[in-house]
Amino acid sequence: MNTKKWKSIGTVLGETNISEFYFSLKNYKAKKGDIITTESKIPSSEGNVIPVTVWGKISSIESSNVFFPxxxxxxxxxxxxxxxxxxxxxxxxxxxxxxxxxxxxxKDNLKLMPLNYPVRPAATVSYPSSEDVEALLISDLDSEHPLFIGSLLARDAVKIKIDADNLVSRHVSIFGMSGSGKTVMVRRIMDELLKKKYPMLVLDIHGDYLGFIQKQKKLYPNNEVKLFYPNLSVSSDDKEIIYTLIDKLGNSLTDPQKDFLSSLLEKVKYESGSLLKYIELLVRKAREYASDSSKSFKNIRPASMYVVVRSLGQVAKKLKNMEQTNFRHRQKMSKLKFEELPDAATEPEKIINKGQLSILYLKGYENLPASAIVSILLENLFKHRQEVEEEIPPFLTIIEEAHNFIPSRSEDKDNLPSVDTIRKVITEGRKFGTGIMIISQRPSRLDETIASQCNSQIVFRMVNQKDQRATTRDSETLSVDDSKQLPNLANGQGIISGQVVNFSLPVQIKFDAELINDDIGNENFISAVENWDDKESVKQRKKFAKDFSNITSIDRRRPN
Amino acid sequence: MNNETDIKNKIKSNSSLFTNFVKNAVSASPKVQNNFLDVSTQVALTIQKILEDADLITNLEYKGKDFWSENKCKTSCFVDGGVDKTSIISSAPLSIRTGSYIVKPDAADKNREFFEESMVFLGDLYDPKNELYDFAEDDFDEDQMLNKKKDGARIIFEAVTIVKHILLNRKFDYCFLHGPIEATVMPFTVMGFPTFTKFAVENMLPFYNKNKLNAEARHFIHVYLEALNSIKKSKFPIYGIVETSNSAPYIKNLLFNYKSKGTISEKDFKNTLATIKKYKITDSHLLEIILKSGQAIKPLEIKKQIKGFSVTSGSAWEDKMDSFPSVHIGYIKINDHSAPIRIESLNPSKNLIKDYEYILATARLLPNYGFPVGLNVVDKFAKIPNWMSKASRKYYATHLLKQAIRSKDQNTISLAVKILSKKVRSWRNRPLGGLAR
Structure with missing residues (x-):
């Protein structure tokens, strides 16, 4: 490190302390977020005075012209x-x-140590070279597996890397408004982890990650990328989830009707398989009990049983509709090969495997069934990690639109089965190698316990003050100055803090254009309308509609 | 509304006159208090008549945007001095600097404006080896002379700064000084006022009396006169601008001229002067009422250094004071709600209206305060900030205490501590009463 080559950019002002200082900056010589240094002296533990280089980050800049009234x-x-x-x-x-x-x-040791003696007022402030800043960040990160994610916001030449070990085990949250760069960040991390063959499971609601399937052969020839659609397969162990699903998706039931449903689930045995088939079985059985006034349900009137039958029918109909919607979305992307999600209880290796990326395409599913699917899936995978003879390697679960799966208590969406499951996985994940990455545009609507378990945060542009407060509340390392910057960040610019970097850094995330899913439109609806032309069938329909309308108007004409 | 009522209303709504009224209420007799409004009105009406009769009131034009786009090519220099007000027992630190703000609006960025620290002095007036005043024969080292010495140094520094610009052949269209272009020198004529050192004079006026810098030549009066004579020879117009006038030189001279012409009688002249004195009426007060926004009073040539005062009478300086150039004094009223500013120059203006309009435009950039913004800028630049004064005080305090501690004498140390803790009787140290702990 050649400190003599560093340019002098300012002078330390007045009063200083061990955590911050102010300096007067030469015009246009540094920006907010820049890393700067000043030479200082501190007392050593042996009682000597030793020269040190103090490193700091510009957290704010104020400009004034005292001569301009x-x-x-x-x-x-x-x-x-x-x-x-x-x-x-x-x-x-x-x-x-x-x-x-x-x-x-x-000197000659780039490990950052906490300062315990104030910097000297009137000392010169220098602008270290990009190579030296990068060297400091790398040395300080001390990571065996660094992941490249972008460059320092204020200095394009300083490449930023984060620690993969902390990322996959200690959980990460990624927050930001829609279009602020969250998905770009996730894709960047996925790209790096794929190269390290680290298994990942993505819960994809919008199809943002389908680009990985399209580009797999070209970009990830040594990886397996699988695309799954949900299969509502359940076993007798999932009784509680099934009960919640039926209770919430169906008509609202009275207490005796709920009792009947509960007893029904106890009586009708089912090993494992499709949830829909199980519900159809329940409908049949319930109808039987209602028609013969079964002795098993002495206290329940047949009318109540029929209500449950109708409700179960309703649930089955809704589930079918969701499956259909998901199917239609899949059909739109005919080039992609979708597979039914294997049973995580019996074949977990088909979902989690070394070098494999599994994407679960959840589009079309309402919150509750999606939550049930995720809960059952994660519960099973977690069990396999807990077993002495681990059947699957450590893996990272990426949860898009996390507020759908782990809503805050204040959201009044209690009993979403995924909340308890994810809470358990995130709390014990560090031991079992089941890291979680939660992504959301509304951090204030997330379960506080789960959000606060994320030891690292990557935050993008955020204007909503409630969300800003939630972000700083859940983070130990994001400063108030950092949060003030959030509304002004541009697309792809974020602040990384927590254990993946040691201290918060404003970063420009590298944009991987090749990972965009080509089949999802660009949301340019105005152009779509401008170029709109009715299909032939619609044109015919409109033409005939006019003829029919004439017939009706003649028919209604009053006779002279 | 007739003129009298108009003037009365102006007096009532006029802040500086109200201040004067309060001053009178405190010090003057009840009769003076009662008559204040009527007397001020009558004096104002009379002066207004004379000004109109002599055609001294003129209207200036101000067209903001057009004015500045026509005048952006002009180079202006604004000069002001700053003095450190710190005082400490056992030492008399003096820090003075004069700054110049030079601006040519239409020049490229790096040449557009310059802030120059034109003259700087840092020293201790108790130090016999200081480089400013020669204390070889200084009989007056009491505290009150310190302020006089500081003032003298500031005045000379400001004048010399302008001389320096002239000597360097600077191409200015205008030069403005914050304060009078020629200060009243009477306070510096007292016996024993120290002379400047040879070093100081040689640095201030390198061309002055090179061979015979004797004590007399190094006295404030001589050096200042030399500086003023150089300023008088300048090729560009130089104006001193005073924010508020605490005296009535313009009115007194105006009345004197009319008395000399025989337009007013000796008796009326004397009585009016006595009334002005009694009611503490100044140029600012009266012209604030008489002038409208954007109006100016054409300058009168006035002698500032008047001999015959007891301090100068019979002294060696009495004749010298006659040699000082007379000053052309005029006023401009910038806006409706502030007192007119006083414009002074050593030479009569060649383009009076244009020059006054330039001053008006620079002052309109401070629409409420009504003072040339360039002087406001250089005032901030030259001012010695508090933190600097504090730093010098700390330096002297540490020095004193170190010396005391080095003596190892308990009495000396406790004396030093007492000297430094000047606020022994501050409210914080008062004895507590009751249950206070």
Whole structure:
């Protein structure tokens, strides 16, 4: 590290302490988020005074021109005067930067250590070379498996890497408004993990990750990328989930009707298989009990039983509809090969395998069934990781639109089966290698316990104050200054904090254009309407409709 | 509304006159208080008549956008001085600097504006080896002379800064000084006021009396006069601009001129002067009422250094004071709600209206305060900030205490501590009462 080559960009001001300082910046020499240094001296444990390099991050910059009076602005506006025509000073902006101290390094050792003695006021502030900043970040990260994700927001030349080990085991949350860059970030991480053959399971609601299937041969020839559609397969162990599903999806039941449903689930045995078939079986059985006034249900009137029958019919109909919707979406992407989700209880290796990326395409499913599917799936996979003889390797689950699966208590969507499952997996995941990545545009609507278990955060543009508060609440490393920056971030710009990086960093995420799913339109609906032309069948229908309308109007004509 | 009622209303709504009224209420007799409004009105009406009779009131034009696009090619220089106000027992630190703000609006960015620290002095006035005043024969080292010495140094620094610009052959269209172009020198004529050192004079006016810098030549009066004579020879117009006038030189001279012409009698002249003195009426007060926004009073040539005062009478400086150039004094009223500013120059203006319109335009950029914005800018630049004064005080305090500690004498140390803790009687140290702990 050649500190002599670093350019001097400012001077430390007035009072300093061990966590932050202010400095006066030369015009245009640094930006918010830049890493800077200042030379200082600290007492060593042996009682010597040793020179150190203190590293800091510019967390805010304020500019003022003390020579420009407010009154003058008023006159310039009222009289429409160009300031450049007047004698008012235009070049005396004073720039004051606030710096969050990251730590200090000793000569020839780039490991950052916490500063315990204030930096010297009036010291020179330097702008280290990109290579040195990158070297510091890498050395400080001390990662066996670094993942490249982008560049430092303020300096394109400084490449940013995060620690894969912490990422896959200690859970990550990715928050940001729609279109802010969350999916770009996830795709970037997936790309890197695929190269390391780390197994992943993606719960994809919108089909954002189907690009991996399309580009698999070209980009990931050594990986397996599988695309699954949900199969509502259940076993007798999943009684509670089945009960919740029927209870929530069907008509609302009275207490005696609920009792009947509960007893019905006890009586009608089912090993494992399709949920729909099981419900059809339940309908048959319930009808039998109702028609012969079964002795097993002395206290329940047949009328109540019929209500349950109707409700079960309703549930079956809804589930069929969802399956149909999902099927129609799949048909639109005929080039892609969808497979039915294997039974995670019996064939987990078909879902989680070394080098395999499994995408579960959930489009068309309502929250509750989707939650049930995810709950059963994760519960089974987690069990396999818990067993002494592990049948599947460690893996990472990526949960898109996480607020659908782990809503906050305040959302009043209690009893979503996935909440308890994910809470369990995220709490114990570190031991069993079942890391979770939760992605959401509404962090304030997420279950607080689960969100706070994520040791690393990647936050993108966020305007909603409630969401900003939730983000800082759940994070130990995201500062107030960082959160102030959130509304102003551009697409693909995010702040990474937590154990994957050691200290928060504003980053421009590398955009992997080749990983976009070509089959999902670009949401350019205006152009679609501009170029719209009715299909032939619609044209015919409109033509005949006019003829029929004429017949009706003649028919209704009053006789003279 | 007739003129009298109009003037009365103006007086009532006029803040500086109200301040004066309050001052009178505190110090003057009940009769003076009662008559204040009527007397002010009558004086204002009379002066207004004379000004109109002499055709001294003129209307200035201000067309904001058009004015600046026509005048953006002009180079202006604004000069002001700043003095550190710190004082500490046992030392008299003095920090003075003068700054210049030079601006040519239509020049490219890097050449558009310059802030120059034109003159700087840092030293201790108790230090016999200081480089500013020669204390070889200084009999007056009491505290009150310190302020006089500081003022003298500031005045000379400001004048010399302008001289420096002239000597460097700077191509200015205008040069403005924050304050009078020629200060009243009477306070510096007292016996024993120290002379400047040779070093100081040589640095301030390198061309001045190179061979015979004797004590007399190095006295404030001589050096200042030399500086003013150089300023008078400038090729570009130089104006001193004063924010508020605490005296009535313009009115007094106007009345004097009319008395000399025989238009007003000796008796009326004397009585009016006495009334002005009694009611503490100044140029600012009266012209604030008489002038309308954008109006100016054409300058009168006035002698600022008047001999015959007891301090100067019979002294060696009495004749010298006569040699000081007379000053052309005029006023411009920038807006309806502030007092007119005083414009001073050593030479009569060649383009009076254009020059005054330029001053008006620079002052309109501070539409409420009504003072040339360039002088406001250089004032902020030259001002010695508090943190600097604090730093110098800390430096002297540490120095004193270190010396005391080095002496190892308990009494000296406790004396030093007492000197440094000047606020022994501050409210924080008052004895507590009751149950207070």
């Amino acid at each position: 407010t009154e003058a602005a008023q006159e310039l506006t009222n009289e429409n005067i160009d300031i450049r025509d007047t004698i008012l000073p235009t070049t005396r902006d004073e720039l004051i930067c606030k710096v969050i101290i990251l730590g200090f390094t000793l």
